Amino acid sequence: MISSDVIRGYTDRMILYLLLDQPSYGYEISRQIRKLSEEKYVMKETTLYSAFGRLEKNGYVTSFYGNETNGKRRTYYRITEKGRAYYREKCEEWHVTMEVVGKFIRAEADAGYAAGRKGERDGND
Amino acid sequence: MISSDVIRGYTDRMILYLLLDQPSYGYEISRQIRKLSEEKYVMKETTLYSAFGRLEKNGYVTSFYGNETNGKRRTYYRITEKGRAYYREKCEEWHVTMEVVGKFIRAEADAGYAAGRKGERDGND
DNA sequence: TTATGTATTACGTCTGTCGCAGTAATTAGA
DNA sequence: TCTAATTACTGCGACAGACGTAATACATAA
Numbered sequence: 001m002i003s004s005d006v007i008r009g010y011t012d013r014m015i016l017y018l019l020l021d022q023p024s025y026g027y028e029i030s031r032q033i034r035k036l037s038e039e040k041y042v043m044k045e046t047t048l049y050s051a052f053g054r055l056e057k058n059g060y061v062t063s064f065y066g067n068e069t070n071g072k073r074r075t076y077y078r079i080t081e082k083g084r085a086y087y088r089e090k091c092e093e094w095h096v097t098m099e100v101v102g103k104f105i106r107a108e109a110d111a112g113y114a115a116g117r118k119g120e121r122d123g124n125d
Numbered sequence: 126m127i128s129s130d131v132i133r134g135y136t137d138r139m140i141l142y143l144l145l146d147q148p149s150y151g152y153e154i155s156r157q158i159r160k161l162s163e164e165k166y167v168m169k170e171t172t173l174y175s176a177f178g179r180l181e182k183n184g185y186v187t188s189f190y191g192n193e194t195n196g197k198r199r200t201y202y203r204i205t206e207k208g209r210a211y212y213r214e215k216c217e218e219w220h221v222t223m224e225v226v227g228k229f230i231r232a233e234a235d236a237g238y239a240a241g242r243k244g245e246r247d248g249n250d
Numbered sequence: 251t252t253a254t255g256t257a258t259t260a261c262g263t264c265t266g267t268c269g270c271a272g273t274a275a276t277t278a279g280a
Numbered sequence: 281t282c283t284a285a286t287t288a289c290t291g292c293g294a295c296a297g298a299c300g301t302a303a304t305a306c307a308t309a310a
Contacts, residue, residue, distance in 0.1 A: 009130035017229040100162045104142040
């Protein structure tokens with residue numbers, strides 16, 4: 001399971017990714033994220049729909065109503081060119097982030113009990 | 126440059142990483158993050174110090190005053206065993222996150238103008 | 251005396267996520 | 281037929297983390 005603070009900042013991009021090929025709607029996106037992440041991340045409804053609003057406000061997607069006659073009416077979202085550009089940009093940022101955050105990882109063994117205690121001596125409280 | 130929303134959720138861990146070997150203090154940590162990330166990420170003072178407060182509240186670090194006689198008095202922070210455990214946990218989470226987020230990345234060429242338009246036909250607004 | 255670097259703290263704002271709850275429609279089952 | 285489950289979306293309020301701005305405090309160099 002992934003905590004929301006860690007995944008935060010990627011929600012918009014995940015949604016855009018799922019819109020690259022065809023328009024889609026909330027519930028469907030939700031299921032796809034769950035499936036693609038192998039249940040490791042489940043986006044909450046409110047998070048998802050507020051993201052749609054944000055994306056639309058920024059011109060990254062446009063919305064339209066589906067014409068299905070049964071079930072509750074769906075709101076579909078279609079990615080715009082601006083949205084595609086934003087998506088690409090965010091992908092690049094991801095590579096940089098990976099690189100940077102990776103520098104703050106230490107091999108498990110080294111970060112543990114036995115090791116990493118050599119500095120524990122200059123406290124002067 | 127990395128936006129804060131993307132790095133959010135890693136601030137605590139970056140700080141803990143820099144405390145693994147020896148206690149340190151705000152200003153120093155700040156410089157180290159800047160340097161280690163090769164200027165790609167600069168943690169704001171307020172972010173940093175509020176993180177210290179959070180970490181201490183949660184028992185991941187303890188603080189003590191330095192006894193330097195010149196300059197403004199420093200507050201040093203030392204990682205606790207609980208903090209080390211938390212750090213290790215967060216490192217594992219990072220691997221999972223990398224894996225999951227990676228699934229929402231598409232090769233640049235494919236995400237662009239030319240490609241990825243095959244679905245752009247079933248709009249019914 | 252002014253500016254610069256070191257080092258920390260206060261206050262208020264904004265954004266994104268979430269919990270909880272509710273609405274609305276269809277279908278399946280007892 | 282009543283009920284529950286599934287699909288699909290929305291509203292409201294709370295909260296945490298990051299940030300802008302600014303102040304404080306000390307030292308040193310120009």
